Amino acid sequence: MASTTAELLDEEASTIADRIFGQVRQAIVEGEIPAGSKISEPALAARYGISRGPLREAMRRLESTNLVERRPNLGARVITLSNDELLEIYVIREALEGMAARIAAERMPDAAIADLKNLLERHRREVARADWQTYFQQEGDLDFHFRIVQGSGNRRLIDILCNDLYHLARMYRCQFGMKSDRAADALKEHELVADAIAERDGELAEWLMRRHIRASRRAIERRLAVEG
Structure with a gap:
């Protein structure tokens, strides 16, 4: 007892x-x-x-x-990251999430891709209600990037991006990226990645994801330069 x-x-x-x-x-x-x-x-x-x-x-x-x-x-x-440490995370994300998008194009089940597109439709409605100025994604399965990494099915990538880096990266995405003039562009970039995955074009999906994260990093670099 x-x-x-x-x-x-x-x-x-x-x-x-x-x-x-x-x-x-x-x-x-x-x-x-x-x-x-x-x-x-x-x-x-x-x-x-x-x-x-x-x-x-x-x-x-x-x-x-x-x-x-x-x-x-x-x-x-x-935690407080220096500007260099923050930008390093984006460099890592660009490489690894690009890889995850390529693998997802090869492995992601059709039903999961349909769910991903439905999620983006929901995001489009939410961004429109915010006058295209805010793109706030809840964590986990309601986060486009999280879905892509999970869709890769690669356990090592999932561990790095959804455990080791996810919440730290999300912390700074909340601070810098979810309320910005990039909201409409970021949503369109997400939709292009999803289309490439749906077409099973891994090379294009990787290129689009890398370009998307690189654009976000450059936007943060510009903001840091202004604030510094």
């Missing part, structure tokens, strides 16, 4: 940690908790009404996703 009770408590703590991990991750990615902010575990425990144990587990997971860093004598803070 004691063993069963302990197992239930461990399972409950794990479930709480999962929930808090997701909530704090979303707050960081969407800028509610800004880059560079110090993270107070007592404040978060009070905010979410939880004990320190599940919170520590959630914090460990946030560190593993590269959204939070912990330094001696400084505690935990939301």
